[in-house]
Amino acid sequence: MPKNSAAVAGCKRPPPDRSVAPAAGGRRLGIGFIVPVVVFVAVFYLYPLARNVVLSFQDYDINSLYSGNAPFIGLGNYRRLLSTPAFATAVVNTVIFVAGSLFFQFTIGLGLAEFFRRSFPLSPLLRSLMLIPWLLPLVVGGTLFRWLLDTSNGVVNQILLTLHLVQDPVPWLNTPNTAMASVLICNIWIGVPFNMVILHSGLLAIPTELYEAASLDGAGHWQQFRYVTLPQIRPVIGIVVTLGLIYTLKVFDVIWVMTKGGPANATHTITTYAYQLSFGGLSEFGLGAAAGDLLIIVAAVFALLYLRALRADPGARA
Amino acid sequence: MRTSVECRRIRLIGTLVATVTAAGLLLISCGGDGSPPSPTESGKITLTEMDYYSSEPGRSALAKQLTRCGKPAGVTIKRQIVPDLRTKVLQLANSRALPDLILLDNPDLQQLAATGALADLGAAGVKTDGMYPNIVAAGKYQGKQYGVAPGVNQLALYYNTSMLEKAGIKPPATWDELRIAAKKLAQGDKVHGIGFAVPATEEGSFQFESFFFSAGASLKKLDSPEAVSALSLLKDLVASGSAPKDVLSWNQMNVGEQFANGSLAMMINGPWELPLLRKAGMKDFGIVPVPAPAGGTSSGALGGEVWAAGSGGDKSRKAAEVIKCMVSKGNSLEWAKLTNYVPSDPEVAAEFSAAVPAMKTFVETIGSAKSRTAEVGPDYPKYSQALWTAVQAALSGSKSPGAALTDAQKQATQ
Numbered sequence: 268m269p270k271n272s273a274a275v276a277g278c279k280r281p282p283p284d285r286s287v288a289p290a291a292g293g294r295r296l297g298i299g300f301i302v303p304v305v306v307f308v309a310v311f312y313l314y315p316l317a318r319n320v321v322l323s324f325q326d327y328d329i330n331s332l333y334s335g336n337a338p339f340i341g342l343g344n345y346r347r348l349l350s351t352p353a354f355a356t357a358v359v360n361t362v363i364f365v366a367g368s369l370f371f372q373f374t375i376g377l378g379l380a381e382f383f384r385r386s387f388p389l390s391p392l393l394r395s396l397m398l399i400p401w402l403l404p405l406v407v408g409g410t411l412f413r414w415l416l417d418t419s420n421g422v423v424n425q426i427l428l429t430l431h432l433v434q435d436p437v438p439w440l441n442t443p444n445t446a447m448a449s450v451l452i453c454n455i456w457i458g459v460p461f462n463m464v465i466l467h468s469g470l471l472a473i474p475t476e477l478y479e480a481a482s483l484d485g486a487g488h489w490q491q492f493r494y495v496t497l498p499q500i501r502p503v504i505g506i507v508v509t510l511g512l513i514y515t516l517k518v519f520d521v522i523w524v525m526t527k528g529g530p531a532n533a534t535h536t537i538t539t540y541a542y543q544l545s546f547g548g549l550s551e552f553g554l555g556a557a558a559g560d561l562l563i564i565v566a567a568v569f570a571l572l573y574l575r576a577l578r579a580d581p582g583a584r585a
Numbered sequence: 586m587r588t589s590v591e592c593r594r595i596r597l598i599g600t601l602v603a604t605v606t607a608a609g610l611l612l613i614s615c616g617g618d619g620s621p622p623s624p625t626e627s628g629k630i631t632l633t634e635m636d637y638y639s640s641e642p643g644r645s646a647l648a649k650q651l652t653r654c655g656k657p658a659g660v661t662i663k664r665q666i667v668p669d670l671r672t673k674v675l676q677l678a679n680s681r682a683l684p685d686l687i688l689l690d691n692p693d694l695q696q697l698a699a700t701g702a703l704a705d706l707g708a709a710g711v712k713t714d715g716m717y718p719n720i721v722a723a724g725k726y727q728g729k730q731y732g733v734a735p736g737v738n739q740l741a742l743y744y745n746t747s748m749l750e751k752a753g754i755k756p757p758a759t760w761d762e763l764r765i766a767a768k769k770l771a772q773g774d775k776v777h778g779i780g781f782a783v784p785a786t787e788e789g790s791f792q793f794e795s796f797f798f799s800a801g802a803s804l805k806k807l808d809s810p811e812a813v814s815a816l817s818l819l820k821d822l823v824a825s826g827s828a829p830k831d832v833l834s835w836n837q838m839n840v841g842e843q844f845a846n847g848s849l850a851m852m853i854n855g856p857w858e859l860p861l862l863r864k865a866g867m868k869d870f871g872i873v874p875v876p877a878p879a880g881g882t883s884s885g886a887l888g889g890e891v892w893a894a895g896s897g898g899d900k901s902r903k904a905a906e907v908i909k910c911m912v913s914k915g916n917s918l919e920w921a922k923l924t925n926y927v928p929s930d931p932e933v934a935a936e937f938s939a940a941v942p943a944m945k946t947f948v949e950t951i952g953s954a955k956s957r958t959a960e961v962g963p964d965y966p967k968y969s970q971a972l973w974t975a976v977q978a979a980l981s982g983s984k985s986p987g988a989a990l991t992d993a994q995k996q997a998t999q
Binding site: 428441546 | 967970974982
């Protein structure tokens with residue numbers, strides 16, 4: 268190896284040193300590198316998480332903030348939460364929001380990835396333009412859709428009316444069903460690029476010989492997709508869907524900016540509802556923590572599945 | 586092959602980097618602004634202050650007044666503008682590091698006072714004699730004066746003079762007149778008769794309360810027949826197309842913009858919209874009280890901020906002195922002129938109204954406005970959230986006004 272190599276791997280164990288045992292020096296170095304990580308995780312992940320779990324068993328309201336008195340009430344918060352109609356709505360909304368987002372983000376993303384596999388002029392430019400929704404801050408995306416979907420002044424209604432597709436303006440953000448559809452559409456728009464990029468790189472990794480062989484065997488386009496493409500990118504699909512699920516569960520900005528959970532709680536997910544409980548004026552911190560914990564449990568289950576999928580297929584790191 | 590010296594150096598750097606990073610992280614985690622403000626080197630006391638006046642002219646006007654009022658009290662004031670003031674104040678209450686002076690939205694005052702984090706301004710010598718009784722009430726908790734307002738506001742009905750003239754309509758004073766006028770003034774999807782803002786926030790409750798209190802309803806009973814009649818009125822306005830469906834997602838500023846560009850013939854809004862309308866070049870508009878049922882009195886929720894002080898011995902005495910100066914007649918009038926707030930003292934308010942004719946209606950109706958926390962106290966946020974949810978449910982058509990308010994009462998008192 269040349270002397271000026273930058274690779275740290277070039278470092279061999281130093282010659283025996285009389286004052287310090289070589290193994291001890293290495294161990295000290297190792298600890299030096301690990302300490303920051305451990306401190307970081309403990310301070311920014313473990314402590315808040317543990318605190319949140321403890322909080323969810325306490326009756327912690329605005330008075331507790333100052334006095335510090337917050338009696339433990341066992342499962343009281345969870346019981347109250349589960350008997351609140353608004354929370355039930357939030358759970359149903361979360362399922363609709365997550366399932367809807369994942370399905371459309373994935374199918375549209377896969378379609379676009381397949382489309383961009385063919386090489387044609389301007390393909391790279393178009394592909395980078397497609398990334399814009401993902402690069403925008405969520406608040407900007409939400410505000411944009413809020414304006415587009417305004418009932419009286421929104422562009423979407425203007426277009427629909429001009430094309431005579433509807434007789435009256437659609438109250439996008441102002442009736443329960445259309446409001447849910449609106450926040451979904453916005454979130455799908457934001458998430459498609461992520462799916463497209465990951466799936467696209469997965470598709471590019473498939474050797475073209477497989478398709479040649481398949482077409483020699485007489486497989487049509489659909490069969491090639493079904494029997495070559497899908498099995499080849501299965502690990503990538505697993506990753507895209509699990510990550511997408513965890514991202515979508517915690518979406519907050521889009522809904523908050525567009526509807527604040529309204530009209531009449533119709534677009535509250537567990538995330539926005541938990542925020543509302545803690546910081547929306549009610550100051551029910553214990554209750555909010557309980558709602559947050561339920562969400563963490565769901566996300567943790569899927570995170571574990573994701574880690575297992577990664578371990579099962581080390582080549583799948585997309 | 587690397588020399589052992591080089592390798593040792595790399596290891597040393599690695600360890601250093603790691604240690605520094607760890608130390609930095611510890612610093613970040615332990616730091617924060619919990620350190621108490623210390624006297625300056627001249628021996629003068631420094632008071633900390635927080636408010637959310639981030640835009641002009643309030644921003645510099647407040648700075649000027651604070652400096653002016655700090656001098657006679659012998660203090661320097663360190664000001665901090667915090668957009669999400671409520672959350673920040675709660676955080677600081679938790680670490681017992683509340684600022685010495687806070688300009689707080691009045692419905693939040695009782696909640697904070699209930700924690701014991703605020704100083705009793707009455708005991709510290711801040712007088713409220715002669716002020717409007719409802720304004721004094723908005724700063725009280727359990728008989729003690731924790732907050733004093735330099736100025737307040739409430740809502741009124743703005744109307745587009747030329748649109749009303751063209752339609753041959755007088756500005757509505759009763760609910761029936763409002764229904765008829767709003768219907769006549771609407772022109773398809775282009776112009777709506779009336780606009781108001783009832784989003785899923787405190788703003789939604791605040792606007793609805795104009796109709797709610799005018800109907801004679803009480804926050805203690807959200808599902809009274811009076812309350813149902815108020816909600817039915819708004820529901821009818823939206824269902825008949827007199828008001829746009831967007832009222833469920835617009836905030837007060839959005840409504841002001843729509844009125845300024847001629848998409849609304851009338852709107853419910855506060856005096857803070859006057860600069861916006863002036864800036865948009867809108868001149869032909871008039872302002873009347875929010876319509877009430879025939880024979881009733883127009884009323885609404887009292888808006889605006891109150892000065893409060895964190896409880897902390899010597900400093901809160903100094904803070905009280907500063908507050909006394911900030912709410913004094915001269916400063917109150919100056920503040921009102923800059924921000925279009927109604928001064929808390931009727932005499933000053935009359936003087937202000939004579940100087941600024943656009944404020945006449947607001948000054949005339951301020952005495953009948955109700956403090957949001959007077960009846961339900963620190964529980965107000967609970968009632969408010971139940972109320973705006975009910976308004977949203979009724980106006981979006983998912984529940985009848987009666988059913989929506991029955992559910993609201995249950996939600997608020999559970």
